[in-house]
Amino acid sequence: MSDDLLVEVRGSVMWLTIHRPERRNAINAAVLSGIRQALEDAGRNRQLRAIVLTGAGENAFCSGADLREPSFRFDYAQPYQWLADLLRAARRCVTPIIARVNGACLAGGMGLLAMCDMAVASRAAVFGLPEVKVGVFPAQVLSVLQHQLPRRVLTEMCITGATIDAEQALAYGLVNHLADGDLDAKLDWLLGRLLDKSPSAIRRALYTMKQIEALPFEASIAFTESQIGLAALTEDCREGLSAFIEKRQPNWTGQ
Known part of the structure; x- marks a missing residue:
């Protein structure tokens, strides 16, 4: 530096x-x-x-x-x-x-x-x-x-x-x-x-937004449907859904 x-x-x-x-x-x-x-x-x-x-x-x-x-x-x-x-x-x-x-x-x-x-x-x-x-x-x-x-x-x-x-x-x-x-x-x-939001969801969101910016609709929707499937496999997604059901604050791991 x-x-x-x-x-x-x-x-x-x-x-x-x-x-x-x-x-x-x-x-x-x-x-x-x-x-x-x-x-x-x-x-x-x-x-x-x-x-x-x-x-x-x-x-x-x-x-x-x-x-x-x-x-x-x-x-x-x-x-x-x-x-x-x-x-x-x-x-x-x-x-x-x-x-x-x-x-x-x-x-x-x-x-x-x-x-x-x-x-x-x-x-x-x-x-x-x-x-x-x-x-x-x-x-x-x-x-x-x-x-x-x-x-x-x-x-x-x-x-x-x-x-x-x-x-x-x-x-x-x-x-x-x-x-x-x-x-x-x-x-x-x-x-x-x-x-206070999910680190993994934020990373995935920024990645997806930057990838689809210049894509036509069909390519964009194909890419995003795969990304939401991947996001659902993360620990943060499981924790977020559990916290919502249990009415508590999530404990994010960023994984």
């Missing part, structure tokens, strides 16, 4: 904090590779129930690529690049990832937001795709963002560089909840709603 990315485990939640406040938490290769490694590590740790991704300070979640570094120059002999690899890793991740958007979320930061499963934002947060202002466009970001914003809104943001505020982001479905005051209180409320 790098000093630019802080990794902390708080109970059953892994916190990933981009720690570059002097650069408005702009991302570089070390940050991207660090987040990707953390997601892969979390997937192997059954004790972790959720991942929170945020930025240091109160001004920025992530302002995108650090333009003082060679962000858009790649090793062209290497077909897989830093941001794309991170987005692939997030796609494979079945531990819920929650974005804690504490300020400006711009450019590549929008990609980090979009790769998360849920998001809580400050009402002071702003969202935008300003790449066109420096002669590029949000190519990789579009792969994860295109299904989360209305097409005409996304087009306007992409080709004008215009920003939207937190209320608009909520209305468009880009974030789940806005914090009226204490952002962490709202985040804890959301975490509380998932940490």
Whole structure:
């Protein structure tokens, strides 16, 4: 890991904090590779129930690529690049990832937001795709963002560089909840709603949702009918049904 990315485990939640406040938490290769490694590590740790991704300070979640570094120059002999690899890793991740958007979320930061499963934002947060202002466009970001914003809104943001505020982001479905005051209180409320649920069911749900997103109906329904059959074989399913019948709280094993 790098000093630019802080990794902390708080109970059953892994916190990933981009720690570059002097650069408005702009991302570089070390940050991207660090987040990707953390997601892969979390997937192997059954004790972790959720991942929170945020930025240091109160001004920025992530302002995108650090333009003082060679962000858009790649090793062209290497077909897989830093941001794309991170987005692939997030796609494979079945531990819920929650974005804690504490300020400006711009450019590549929008990609980090979009790769998360849920998001809580400050009402002071702003969202935008300003790449066109420096002669590029949000190519990789579009792969994860295109299904989360209305097409005409996304087009306007992409080709004008215009920003939207937190209320608009909520209305468009880009974030789940806005914090009226204490952002962490709202985040804890959301975490509380998932940490008492079946770990195996959550993993299966995220896996299934990500697999069927681009499938036509017949392929989707065939896949999902097999998945519900597999879910019924888990210890958590047996425990959940027993707890319901016995009118008690379930004791999840995550198996």
